[in-house]
Amino acid sequence: MNGQEELVALVESHLEKLSLEIGPRPVGSANNKKAQAYIASIFAACGLNVSTQSYPCLDWQYISCGLWCAGSTLPVRPNPFSPACDLTAPFVPLDTIGKLEQSSLCDKIALVCGELSGQLKNDNTQARRLLDLLVEKEPLAVIAVAENSANHKLIIGDGSFPLPSASIPQASCNVLLAYKDHMVNLRIEADLTESEAANIIGERQSAAPKIVVCAHLDTKYVSPGAIDNASGVAALLALAQEPGFQLVALDGEEYSHFHGLGAYSDADPEWENIVCAVNLDGIGVRGEKTRLAAYGCSQEVLGRLGAVLGRHPEIVHSEAWVQNNCKFFAKRGVPSFALRSCETGELVNSLIHTKGDEPYLLSPGSIAATVRFLLDLRQAFCQTVGSGRLGC
Ligand SMILES: [Zn+2]
Structure with missing residues (x-):
């Protein structure tokens, strides 16, 4: 050495x-x-000796993201690997699993907040079940509250979630909740392409x-x-x-x-x-x-x-x-x-x-x-x- x-x-x-x-x-x-x-x-x-262990993954190229409601522009970040979207639709606030189970989300945007967004922070079976349930309900997109969206701690952004999705701070959520009956416009510009990841091994x-x-x-x-x-x-x-x-x-x-x-x-x-x-x-x-x-x-x-x-x-x-x-x-x-x-x-x-x-x-x-x-x-x-x- x-x-x-x-x-x-x-x-x-x-x-x-x-x-x-x-x-x-x-x-x-x-x-x-x-x-x-x-x-x-x-x-x-x-x-x-160098070996490469490749496996398929996605390459996500993010261009821009915006969220608007009742004339206000709200801070928002796309979740990594989110597909692109440009939607104007009503939204449904969901703060408990009970509400998620009962609601119909077809042609709507799901707003995951409160207790329910907290449950998406840990990668455990309960969180996976929640994500599956969200996908089953077929909303147009999911917006979830993340305290520090820069850290993208929500597991919703790990590459396995197929719907357009974005994170917002609590303050943006409060604005949306105040305009419950308005339409929301969510626009995510991003490209998803097939790619390859690889471990590099040297010994x-x-x-x-x-x-x-x-x-x-x-x-x-x-x-x-x-x-x-x-x-x-x-x-x-x-x-x-x-x-x-x-x-x-x-x-x-x-x-x-x-x-x-x-x-x-x-x-x-x-x-x-x-x-x-x-x-x-x-x-x-x-x-x-x-x-x-x-x-x-x-x-x-x-x-x-x-x-x-x-x-x-x-x-x-x-x-x-x-x-x-x-x-x-x-x-x-x-x-x-x-x-x-x-x-x-x-x-x-x-x-x-x-x-x-x-x-x-x-x-x-x-x-x-x-x-x-x-x-x-x-x-x-x-x-x-x-x-x-x-x-x-
Ligand atoms: Zn690390």
């Missing part, structure tokens, strides 16, 4: 390339393909014990995605010179309908050779320590992890949070560790998934420290597993 200064400079150059030069790289987009090509080129230049020698390191390469629309997740990809790329890792740049994490882990498992990852898996997502925030949570670990694995953490005070062991990639590995019997920056402040949280997620928020030195931690982890997990030597 390079000296500390070289490592920091390397991390910096990857951050710059991904979040400044390429910029927003949502799944299916031309920029997403540029990021894939960059990652593959770094892997190849470091002598790794030195496939049939050898290895630590799988994952970081997602895609971003939300508009966001340069420095913290989320050029930070993780930069660490991943900095490991490309090292043996003992399978480096997995995952695609499609920001929009769950196009998630890359399915393609990863379809490609037969040789589970028996995976010693442990690490997921890097949102590391290296300036002024923050890094949090690590463990999933599916035996006492023995935790003991070994504890010894490594003891040498890296910049990384703190924390309670597990919901981390789907780690759950995916743990479910298959692979101990898994998630790394991300400690509880970030309100400023940082308000910038993630927006235009404001820029490299100045990051400390390349802290990302380099995570790289060093992973090298140490390899030492602890690849040299001896159980009683047998694996020597990777």
Whole structure:
């Protein structure tokens, strides 16, 4: 591995390339393909075998969106992957599942608000059932209240919802509710075309014990995605010179309908050779320590992890949070560790998934420290597993 200064400079150059030069790289987009090509080129230049796991997705090119009611122009954002529309129709406010079940939405626009919009924020079976019900009722379009529509936290924008849909702030909803009997005009100009997403995998020698390191390469629309997740990809790329890792740049994490882990498992990852898996997502925030949570670990694995953490005070062991990639590995019997920056402040949280997620928020030195931690982890997990030597 390079000296500390070289490592920091390397991390910096990857951050710059991904979040400044390429910029927003949502799944299916031309920029997403540029990021894939960059990652593959770094892997190849470091002598790794590079493989590509492609799968179909959509490319959504957004042009404009507008919402009008009773002469007022209201703030609105299209949900990602919404088809285009230009509609003038009455709307039906729906704040409970009961109202949704009873209403007839044919030739109308559904306005999802109150309790019901809250239920669309988590990707769970109840929310999926709600979306199915909305589709069944065949409204012309769906407008949903999202407190922070910039973050597009509603799962309605994950690529699986077939109807035109947009998010509005509560204030716009209040205006609409005051004009209940008026028509509303919703116009979304956007192009949806078939595209391809791809995970890019780099490894030195496939049939050898290895630590799988994952970081997602895609971003939300508009966001340069420095913290989320050029930070993780930069660490991943900095490991490309090292043996003992399978480096997995995952695609499609920001929009769950196009998630890359399915393609990863379809490609037969040789589970028996995976010693442990690490997921890097949102590391290296300036002024923050890094949090690590463990999933599916035996006492023995935790003991070994504890010894490594003891040498890296910049990384703190924390309670597990919901981390789907780690759950995916743990479910298959692979101990898994998630790394991300400690509880970030309100400023940082308000910038993630927006235009404001820029490299100045990051400390390349802290990302380099995570790289060093992973090298140490390899030492602890690849040299001896159980009683047998694996020597990777
Ligand atoms: Zn992320």
